[in-house]
Amino acid sequence: MGRVRQADIARVAGVSQATVSVVLGGNRAGVRLSERTRLRVLEAAERLGYVPDPVSSRLMSARNNLLGLYTFTPAFPDIADGCYPILAGVEAEAAALGKDLIMFTASSAAPDRIRRTRLADGCLFLGRHVPVDALAGLLDAGFPLVCIGRRTELDGRIPHVGADYVTASAEVVGRLARAGHRRVRYLREPDDAPSSGDRERGVRGAAADAGLSLAVTRTDGTDLAPATIAGWLADGVTALVVEETDTSAVFEGTRRALRAAGVSVPGDVSLAVLGRPPGGTAGPVVSGFEVPRRALGRAAVRLLASLVEPGTGEPVPHRLLPCPPVAGETIATVA
Amino acid sequence: MGRVRQADIARVAGVSQATVSVVLGGNRAGVRLSERTRLRVLEAAERLGYVPDPVSSRLMSARNNLLGLYTFTPAFPDIADGCYPILAGVEAEAAALGKDLIMFTASSAAPDRIRRTRLADGCLFLGRHVPVDALAGLLDAGFPLVCIGRRTELDGRIPHVGADYVTASAEVVGRLARAGHRRVRYLREPDDAPSSGDRERGVRGAAADAGLSLAVTRTDGTDLAPATIAGWLADGVTALVVEETDTSAVFEGTRRALRAAGVSVPGDVSLAVLGRPPGGTAGPVVSGFEVPRRALGRAAVRLLASLVEPGTGEPVPHRLLPCPPVAGETIATVA
DNA sequence: ACAAGAGAGTAATACGTATTAGTACGGTCG
DNA sequence: CGACCGTACTAATACGTATTACTCTCTTGT
Numbered sequence: 228m229g230r231v232r233q234a235d236i237a238r239v240a241g242v243s244q245a246t247v248s249v250v251l252g253g254n255r256a257g258v259r260l261s262e263r264t265r266l267r268v269l270e271a272a273e274r275l276g277y278v279p280d281p282v283s284s285r286l287m288s289a290r291n292n293l294l295g296l297y298t299f300t301p302a303f304p305d306i307a308d309g310c311y312p313i314l315a316g317v318e319a320e321a322a323a324l325g326k327d328l329i330m331f332t333a334s335s336a337a338p339d340r341i342r343r344t345r346l347a348d349g350c351l352f353l354g355r356h357v358p359v360d361a362l363a364g365l366l367d368a369g370f371p372l373v374c375i376g377r378r379t380e381l382d383g384r385i386p387h388v389g390a391d392y393v394t395a396s397a398e399v400v401g402r403l404a405r406a407g408h409r410r411v412r413y414l415r416e417p418d419d420a421p422s423s424g425d426r427e428r429g430v431r432g433a434a435a436d437a438g439l440s441l442a443v444t445r446t447d448g449t450d451l452a453p454a455t456i457a458g459w460l461a462d463g464v465t466a467l468v469v470e471e472t473d474t475s476a477v478f479e480g481t482r483r484a485l486r487a488a489g490v491s492v493p494g495d496v497s498l499a500v501l502g503r504p505p506g507g508t509a510g511p512v513v514s515g516f517e518v519p520r521r522a523l524g525r526a527a528v529r530l531l532a533s534l535v536e537p538g539t540g541e542p543v544p545h546r547l548l549p550c551p552p553v554a555g556e557t558i559a560t561v562a
Numbered sequence: 563m564g565r566v567r568q569a570d571i572a573r574v575a576g577v578s579q580a581t582v583s584v585v586l587g588g589n590r591a592g593v594r595l596s597e598r599t600r601l602r603v604l605e606a607a608e609r610l611g612y613v614p615d616p617v618s619s620r621l622m623s624a625r626n627n628l629l630g631l632y633t634f635t636p637a638f639p640d641i642a643d644g645c646y647p648i649l650a651g652v653e654a655e656a657a658a659l660g661k662d663l664i665m666f667t668a669s670s671a672a673p674d675r676i677r678r679t680r681l682a683d684g685c686l687f688l689g690r691h692v693p694v695d696a697l698a699g700l701l702d703a704g705f706p707l708v709c710i711g712r713r714t715e716l717d718g719r720i721p722h723v724g725a726d727y728v729t730a731s732a733e734v735v736g737r738l739a740r741a742g743h744r745r746v747r748y749l750r751e752p753d754d755a756p757s758s759g760d761r762e763r764g765v766r767g768a769a770a771d772a773g774l775s776l777a778v779t780r781t782d783g784t785d786l787a788p789a790t791i792a793g794w795l796a797d798g799v800t801a802l803v804v805e806e807t808d809t810s811a812v813f814e815g816t817r818r819a820l821r822a823a824g825v826s827v828p829g830d831v832s833l834a835v836l837g838r839p840p841g842g843t844a845g846p847v848v849s850g851f852e853v854p855r856r857a858l859g860r861a862a863v864r865l866l867a868s869l870v871e872p873g874t875g876e877p878v879p880h881r882l883l884p885c886p887p888v889a890g891e892t893i894a895t896v897a
Numbered sequence: 898a899c900a901a902g903a904g905a906g907t908a909a910t911a912c913g914t915a916t917t918a919g920t921a922c923g924g925t926c927g
Numbered sequence: 928c929g930a931c932c933g934t935a936c937t938a939a940t941a942c943g944t945a946t947t948a949c950t951c952t953c954t955t956g957t
Contacts, residue, residue, distance in 0.1 A: 230703060232913060243937050248914055256916060259934055276699070283913035286617050286942050296665075311646065318665070330631075330653070330663040343662060346617060364611075368565055567943060578907050583945055591946055594904055618943035621912050901956085908949075913942105920937075926930090 231275045240264075240271040247272070251279070296330050296351045313375060316524020317351065324532055344370070349535040351375060351527050355420045355473065357385075371534035375527045377547065379421045386534065386544035388527040392422055392501070395516040395550035396429030397436075399499045400468060402514070402552075404437035407561040408466040408497060412459050414477055415470040417445040426470055426501045448480025453488035460496060465561050471502030471515065478504050493559035503553060514555030519548045566610045575599075575606040582607070586614070631665050631686045648710060651859020652686065659867050679705075684870040686710060686862055690755045690808060692720075706869035710862045712882065714756045721869065721879035723862040727757055727836070730851040730885035731764030732771075734834045735803060737849070737887075739772035742896040743801040743832060747794050749812055750805040752780040761805055761836045783815025788823035795831060800896050806837030806850065813839050828894035838888060849890030854883045 233247040240247070242264060249258045250268040296317060321328050329347050341361045344350040349371030352362070359380045365372055366384060377389030403411060413430055416423045427443070434441040442464075459467075471478045478500055485492060492498045492511075500515035526546055534544070568582040575582070577599060584593045585603040631652060656663050664682050676696045679685040684706030687697070694715045700707055701719060712724030738746060748765055751758045762778070769776040777799075794802075806813045813835055820827060827833045827846075835850035861881055869879070 234913080244914080245916085245937060245939090246935095248916085249936090252915065258916090258936080261935060264935080280913055282617055282621055283942090284915080286621060286912090286914075328665040330665055345615070569943080579944080580907060580909090580946085581905095583943095584906090587945065593906075593946090596905060599905080615943055618912090619945080621942090621944075899957095901954100903954080904952085906950090906952105908947105910947080911945085915941085917940080918938090920935105922934085922936105923932105924934100925932080927928105 230280070231277045232280075233277070236268060236271045236275060236277055239275065240267045242268060251277070296328050296353065312520035313353065313524040316521035316526075317528050318524075319521075320525040320528035324528065326528075326532065341365075344372075349373070349531045351531055355422065356418075371531060373527050373531040373534065373544075375523055377421050377425060377545075379424075383545070386530065388523055388530055388546045388548070389422070390518050390523065390550050391547040392425035392550065393429040393432075395552070396426040396501050397433035398429075398552055399501060399515060400430050400433035400439070401437065402558060403466045403468070403497065403499055404433070404439055406466075406497065406558050408439070410440045410463045411442075411466045411468055412464045413441055413443045413468045414446055414451075414481055415443065416472060416477055417447050420472075422472065423470060430468060430501070446477060446480060448476035448478070451480045451484040453484050456484050456488045456490060460490065464496070466497040466499065466558070468499050468501065471500045471504055475504060478502075493557045497559050497561075498557040499555075511556040512553065514553060514558045516550040516552050518550055522548055565615070566612045567615075568612070571603060571606045571610060571612055574610065575602045577603060586612070631663050631688065647855035648688065648859040651856035651861075652863050653859075654856075655860040655863035659863065661863075661867065676700075679707075684708070684866045686866055690757065691753075706866060708862050708866040708869065708879075710858055712756050712760060712880075714759070718880070721865065723858055723865055723881045723883070724757070725853050725858065725885050726882040727760035727885070728764040728767075730887070731761040731836050732768035733764075733887055734836060734850060735765050735768035735774070736772065737893060738801045738803070738832065738834055739768070739774055741801075741832070741893050743774070745775045745798045746777075746801045746803055747799045748776055748778045748803045749781055749786075749816055750778065751807060751812055752782050755807075757807070758805060765803060765836070781812060781815065783811035783813070786815045786819040788819050791819050791823045791825060795825065799831070801832040801834065801893070803834050803836065806835045806839055810839060813837075828892045832894050832896075833892040834890075846891040847888065849888060849893045851885040851887050853885055857883055 233251070234244045236251075237244045237247045246260070246264065247268055249256065249260060250265050251272060254260065296314075318328065329344075331341075331344055331350075341358065344365070350365075350373075352372060352374045353376070355376070357374060357378065357380070362372065362374075362385060363381055366381070372386065374385055374387040375389075376387060377392075378385040378387045400411070411434065413427075415427060431441065433439075467481065469478050469481045481498075485496075485498075490496055498513060500513045502515055503517050504513055504515075526548060530544070530546060568579045568586070571586075572579045572582045581595070581599065582603055584591070584595060585600050586607060589595065631649075653663065664679075666676075666679055666685075676693065679700070685700075685708075687707060687709045688711070690711070692709060692713065692715070697707065697709075697720060698716055701716070707721065709720055709722040710724075711722060712727075713720040713722045735746070746769065748762075750762060766776065768774075802816065804813050804816050816833075820831075820833075825831055833848060835848045837850055838852050839848055839850075861883060865879070865881060
């Protein structure tokens with residue numbers, strides 16, 4: 228009771244397997260067939276419930292309509308807010324294009340698991356950090372891939388779809404400057420992901436343009452003492468700019484420290500966030516910008532599809548999406 | 563610059579492709595090989611950077627460590643709270659077992675797309691409703707599958723992992739009875755999914771046991787007029803029991819109607835929900851029960867894996883997980 | 898000296914489909 | 928009547944790996 232193969236259809240219809248393949252495969256090679264035979268084959272295929280084996284067609288280096296999705300962190304963390312909208316976008320666009328998705332679960336990250344991605348026609352990669360050499364290998368082999376999030380590694384050879392953190396971060400700092408702030412503290416992730424570097428570039432550029440005094444602190448969020456914050460305020464700092472990533476570590480740490488120090492926002496200090504904290508239930512909306520996650524997912528799928536099927540749109544392998552500002556209520560005007 | 567094949571290694575090492583396969587494949591067949599040859603092959607493979615082609619291995623032996631996931635509604639709806647924890651559980655367990663996931667996007671639901679699931683070793687199905695005849699076809703072909711959610715169709719032949727809605731719903735009604743309620747209105751989804759039937763069974767059973775007067779309303783949530791609710795209260799109803807599913811339609815409709823009617827909860831009427839509404843931000847915690855979604859996902863993957871690989875645990879093709887009660891604050895005691 | 902057996906490896910084949918080259922048949926033209 | 932052509936199809940093969948059956952060469956025992 229195994230699955231139905233072309234050979235079974237051939238036997239029923241009284242033709243050869245090759246004929247079945249020609250009829251069912253759309254006859255790309257231009258083989259001449261009588262209409263009668265064609266119909267007989269189609270009828271038999273229908274009756275037996277034939278389904279092509281995607282694996283063997285892929286073996287012949289044909290297309291599979293399978294797109295890979297490789298996440299370097301769990302795609303479904305316990306906090307739903309991070310990757311979720313990205314995945315939603317990926318799913319929606321993949322469905323629209325008639326592609327299925329293979330999710331490669333990297334949690335059990337044997338490094339060689341990444342090669343399994345080749346089962347698909349192409350693969351998306353998702354994660355703040357990415358194993359560059361493995362990607363280089365795939366790229367060299369001509370395997371279509373797209374990273375979600377800007378990637379500067381490998382001299383920009385990595386196709387990606389990212390958010391324009393530089394512009395968005397600069398805009399946030401500009402808002403602070405226009406509100407009269409002169410002395411700003413900037414808190415960022417300790418590690419050097421491209422997305423963090425982009426934000427820093429935007430922040431520094433805008434601060435320089437506006438003549439702000441800017442000091443930078445790298446923190447993982449756990450090492451922020453209330454006393455430190457008090458020290459900054461005593462020092463004349465009137466606004467904090469805080470990076471926000473998937474983990475929310477820095478932002479959560481900052482919020483905790485602010486509360487512990489008894490500092491009120493935006494009464495005692497203004498707060499701007501480079502991103503969009505999850506939840507939104509507790510307290511006032513924090514000023515910052517939206518990360519267009521859903522759009523990122525969709526754009527990444529479209530780009531990957533175009534790489535898989537060359538000639539269909541999207542010739543540019545990089546794309547940066549704008550981040551709409553979130554006005555929020557945590558930036559106060561100072562004299 | 564094509565990829566390296568076993569044949570290339572064979573040429574370099576001066577052996578046959580078969581020998582390479584034996585060395586690299588772990589020699590399951592017990593072919594005798596000298597240590598020297600083995601090392602030569604390994605060295606050549608290392609030097610050339612060999613990577614096995616997952617496609618052709620799958621072509622041989624139908625095991626490929628791929629589990630399908632077929633959702634009959636988008637897996638990532640705009641409201642994150644529904645399927646999300648289930649997917650989180652699925653991903654976590656799949657990763658733990660070293661399996662990858664194929665997500666079949668059913669949104670473009672041509673009915674024959676379901677056959678594509680056979681690309682995987684087995685498949686999970688997720689959704690309140692399920693195309694029974696298609697599943698029957700897969701089952702008849704001996705294809706391993708597991709539904710997430712209890713399925714009574716096909717005389718119980720469909721393997722599934724579900725939540726024990728009967729017991730949990732009965733417990734909720736029991737709580738109302740112990741709080742002194744005698745007259746209860748029960749609002750449920752209009753369609754006949756097994757999960758709805760289970761809840762109804764639990765509710766009716768508990769109501770009968772406790773001697774409650776129970777009336778049932780089927781509604782999709784949009785057709786609940788405030789006047790209707792007022793009528794029930796005038797009629798002596800002191801508690802509402804409301805079904806809660808992925809869409810939240812009935813519960814949201816009820817909440818809207820209650821607010822519109824100016825009815826306070828639990829002051830004017832007690833409210834119990836058969837499930838766990840999303841969010842949790844607004845208002846008091848509603849009394850009901852938790853759906854163990856994450857555990858459902860994990861259990862489903864384990865069961866599917868055991869069906870794919872017979873002999874490894876989980877001999878029973880059905881499993882019901884308990885739903886922990888949520889005390890909440892919306893059940894008042896009445897004289 | 899010859900059969901039996903072990904050791905080392907390979908040829909052949911299977912998996913399911915797509916493609917290429919070719920065969921068989923009938924008809925037409927010169 | 929044979930060369931030639933068009934039609935309708937099939938045989939063979941390729942894709943990359945895993946497995947089975949087989950060959951060939953030594954040892955060893957009697």
